[in-house]
Amino acid sequence: MTHFSDQTHPNPAGPVAGPDEERPGGGDGGGQVGVATRTRTTPKKPERYKVLMLNDDYTPMEFVVLVLKRYFRMDLDQATRVMLHVHQRGVGVCGIFPMEVAETKVNQVMDFAKQNQHPLQCTLEKV
Numbered sequence: 001m002t003h004f005s006d007q008t009h010p011n012p013a014g015p016v017a018g019p020d021e022e023r024p025g026g027g028d029g030g031g032q033v034g035v036a037t038r039t040r041t042t043p044k045k046p047e048r049y050k051v052l053m054l055n056d057d058y059t060p061m062e063f064v065v066l067v068l069k070r071y072f073r074m075d076l077d078q079a080t081r082v083m084l085h086v087h088q089r090g091v092g093v094c095g096i097f098p099m100e101v102a103e104t105k106v107n108q109v110m111d112f113a114k115q116n117q118h119p120l121q122c123t124l125e126k127v
Contacts, residue, residue, distance in 0.1 A: 047126060049102035051094040053109075054121040055086050063118055068094060071108050096127055 051072075053064070061083055068079035072094045086092035097105065102124045113120035 046098040048096050049099050049124045049126055050096050051102050051105050051109075052123050052125055053082070053086050053092050053094050054123065055090045056119050056121065059113070059118040059120040061087065063113075063116065064120065067109055067112065067120070071105055071112070094122070099124075 053067075064083040064086065065076070065079045068074045068082055069076065072079075074082065082092050082094065095105070096102075106122045106124050109120065109122040113122075
């Protein structure tokens with residue numbers, strides 16, 4: 001019986017692997033390792049909407065400040081500034097949100113105003 005260690009290989013690099021054996025250099029015959037890649041699509045940012053409050057001659061300023069504090073989480077100073085802006089210019093931005101959040105806030109404000117018998121109007125506009 002002859003052992004491989006006793007024989008000289010015709011290939012100076014060593015023995016050649018058979019079809020079911022791993023080849024030197026990574027197993028693909030080229031000495032390179034393949035890397036599987038997956039293309040990822042970057043998620044699209046949600047469209048943003050401005051929630052706008054409209055001035056009217058009937059809704060008390062205190063009620064507007066209350067709405068801004070309650071539904072837009074403004075402090076008293078910020079709510080007062082926005083309320084005065086709405087009063088003086090006719091419209092003011094309450095915040096910028098994804099569409100679903102903006103729609104919810106508009107509905108909450110309109111429902112609250114209606115419950116309190118005020119004609120306060122709130123709307124949204126695409127940024």
